[in-house]
Amino acid sequence: MRRLIRSVSRRVTATDRGAAAAGQAAGVQEDPAEAPLHAGLDVMANPVLLVRAASLRIVYANAAAEASFAVSRKSMREMALPELFGPSEELAGMIESVRTRQFDVRRQDVVLQRALQEPSHAHVVVGVLEATADTVLVEVLPNEQKVRSEREERILDLTSANKELIRNLAHEIKNPLGGIRGAAQLLEFELPERGLREYTQVIIKESDRLQTLVDRLLEPHRHPHIVSELNIHEVLERVRLVVLAEFPNGLEIVRDYDASLPDLRGDKEQLIQAVLNIVHNAAQALADRIAAGDAQIVLRTRVARQVTIAKRLFKLALDLHIIDNGPGIPEDIRERIFYPLVSGKDGGSGLGLTLAQTFVQQHEGLIECESRPGCTDFRILLPLH
Incomplete structure (x- = not known):
């Protein structure tokens, strides 16, 4: 990283001396970050941004950044860093400590919250360019898989x-x-x-x-594991009817199904129980929104390819999301929700999610959860053999 920063800094200095002289004669101040010297950064596999430390304005983005963030380089150069990644005190603090030369380089794992997208985990490296004290280099290494x-x-x-x-x-x-x-x-x-x-x-x-x-x-x-061919949408429809019978007013269950999904082999009753436990928990967490009439649970099915579960690679897997617009899981139990006897509601047994995880793991699958106020997403991955 330091070699990269020094290399870019030297290029900025050498290239801009002649350009700056011409610019000054014309009364124009050249922006060194916009000089045509960043071709080396364009061949890097990881997203790289050059950012004005004081204003957090993006002045350069390489090709990998354009591809990773699905935003054109021209658009990014009109944005500030919080507009691209959302407000992040951690990232702003890293840039400030590098700008004030407390550190030459800062590295840290951060969570980036882009607009209308799920939070993403990344390892971010921030370094100051030696020739331009107010410009920092930000390299984003996605570590979602890790x-x-x-x-x-x-x-x-x-x-x-x-x-x-x-x-x-x-x-x-x-x-x-x-x-x-x-x-x-x-x-x-x-x-x-x-x-x-x-x-x-x-x-x-x-x-x-x-x-x-x-x-x-x-x-x-x-109970024995009774395996047969089943359609996951039949499981979801059964769960949907049961939950709507208990919560007939104020709750909408949206079906976002991929009809092309193949059948999977599994125990139908166990899968119904696993999904029902999650959906029922979501409905109970939505009590205030049900009273207001705007509670929503989304059942989404997709195909995932080349998925690793329990260190095994599967070519195809069912990717099932159960998403609600409730208050989110309390932060103090968010990391422990699959523990037995841990519950976020009064009078809860704390067994629903534990049993759901056990049933899904008996199908070689896994349940994951991402939660924040207004959106809780339980993701069930099941191999399609």
Whole structure:
């Protein structure tokens, strides 16, 4: 990076000396960042921008930037950096620290929020050009795949650990529960006063509630995996009807289906349960918008190609998105939503998303989530064999 910056700086100095002299004679101040010396930057694979540090105005973009950001270079030269990437205190802070020479080069992973697009993860390198103190070079290295791979590995490790923990814990709980319930029933028969039996009933009912919770924890491991050919849109339509029956007013479920999707092999009931858990959670999170009459859930299906799941490459995969316009997942639990017993709503069991992830992983797939206020997007990837 430093060699690149010095090389560009030397070119700016050498080329602009003659041009600047001619420009000054004509009363025109030449912009060194606009000189025709950046052909070397155009052959770089990563997007590179030259930015005025004080105003954050983009004065140059290479061909890779044009292709990556889907904005013409001419348009970018009329934009400020926040217009391209959205307001970013991290990026502005990097540029300011380089401009004031606190650092020669800054590197940092940042999240770039472009208008009308999902947030993207990138490793950004910012360096000052030695010959032009107010111009910084910004190189953007997309690391979406790296971030996704690391997140996927964490989810798989977490799910595997949770599976063993849940199974062992559930079995340890079941035996004493049975003893507590049985003892409460025997005690109830021995009590002389009927009024005292309400206490034993509390013990029995709470034991039953805990037994139901344990059964739900063990559910994915009890039933056989029944595989058959199925159409994912039949699954989504079943879920849609169930949820709309519970929320008939104020909620719109938009179908954005790719009709060309092939059938997949899977357990239909498990997939219905997995999708239903997510959609039902979304509907409950939309309570305020349902009351206002503008709640919306989008069910979107697409084909994804050359997808890596659990370090395995699949030529084709189902790319299913469940998107709602609710308040978003609270930040304090956003990284833990697939943990057992973690819930963002009062009275929730915290098992819905855990079970959904388990069911999907039994189909060699994965559930991911991106959330911010106004948009929560659960993405289910399932291989199409």
